[in-house]
Amino acid sequence: MFDWIRENSIAFVVAVVLHFIFFGALFFNWQMDKPKKIVLEQGDVIQVTSVDANTYDAEIKKIEEQKKAKQRLKKQRKAEAERKAQALKKKKQQEQARRQKEKKQKAEELKRKKAAAAKKKKEAKKKAEQDKKRKEAEKKAAEAKRKKAEQKRKEEQKKAEQEIKEEKKRRAAEQKRKAEEEKKHQAELRRQEERANAERKRLSKGIINRHVAMIAQKIERNWRQPLDAPTNLQCKIDIVLLPSGKVVSVKVVESSGNLSFDRSVETAVRRASPLPVPADSVIFKQFEVMRLRFEPGK
């Protein structure tokens, strides 16, 4: 065997070189000839305007509920405030009544006292001069007493006024605190809502991405390159889908310029029906009408 090869070394070398050239070319070509791809850009999955209005039915419902709850809370708070105001009014009225009564009492007393004084004067006139001194003293004492009472009344009034003032101040502070609390609460609610929205958006975005990839794959599997079309074409199509994934219609909205290529893409989409759409009806709304860009040979 080796002898034979040595005898025919030239032929052997030529054969080896031939194999090298052949396989080298094969490897090179194979690596250059990468599998074709259809690029479906996520950004090109458009939302249709009519869909947009009622895309998130559940979401809107939720938001409305939240609004209602807020309104209810507001109402409750208003009622409470009213109730408080009424209580305060009542208290005020009571206070006034009490004060009036006091005044009346005092006035009566004064009257009575006056009468007593007149009587005493008369009596004093009638009585001897010796009593005059005592009477004077008595009068003075009464005067002092009255003055004292007056003072006391004034003090009391002052105290009541101060109390009212304090009450007012306290109430204002309370109100202020409540308003602040309300503000905080609302901000918290808003933040929560925003977070929930973002979460939902994120989740649905993941699902959308996955399904777009799956749809792209299925269409790609069903695509046959037309023989007479160059490899570097691309076109945009609109697909209308049923919730089951069945293709209702395919339309080329941006032609590649090559009729048979456009038709091959349309055929691929029809052949790929039903497409793997998400089962969630809210997310499916995003797929109802899709715009896809086909870029094979990239």
Next chain:
Amino acid sequence: MHTDMSILSLVGGASVMVQLVLVSLLLVSIIAWTMIFQKWRVLKRAKDEANLFERRFWSGADLVDLYKALAQRKNAQGMASIFEAGFREYAKLHKQPGMINEAVLEGAQRAMRVTLNREVERVESGLPFLATVGSTSPYVGLFGTVWGIMNSFRALGQVEQATMAMVAPGIAEALIATAMGLFAAIPAVIAYNRFSYSVERLEGRYDGFMEEFYNLLNRQVHN
């Protein structure tokens, strides 16, 4: 998910058995091609020589001179060696006293027949190898493919969810063995068919020359 699907990586990822099959097929292919080149050269030279010799033989030159020239060169091949062997035997037997003409002619013919067989055998050698390569290397490649697919299915049985991406590379690398087998077989078959036809024609020409030369000798003996 995107796997490197170049041939090199596929071969590197194949199982040992498949790699063995690939290597042996590559060796067989190289040897077959070596043989193709060698046979091609040999057959071409034999044909050229036959043409040249026939021209010289029928040019009317003296056969004794022709024989002497060939005997001096010593490395006569093909038609020339047949002529040399026949003429030598004829001259040897003719010189012997008491030889009847039939025996002389028979001896010369036998010598030529032996040389013709030797020459044909020389030209023909290696053709059975090409035939064997052509008929068996597809089977060898197929064996590698079956083995590789078997392995990839066995590996597939151990996972719960089978995807296309798991089966495809295994099958692709197994199919390389079949491709390799065909790659070795196709040239071998073509070359075998072509060369065996050439050898047949050459043999026919040798045979024809032998008959003509025998007639010549016959005429000379009976003169």
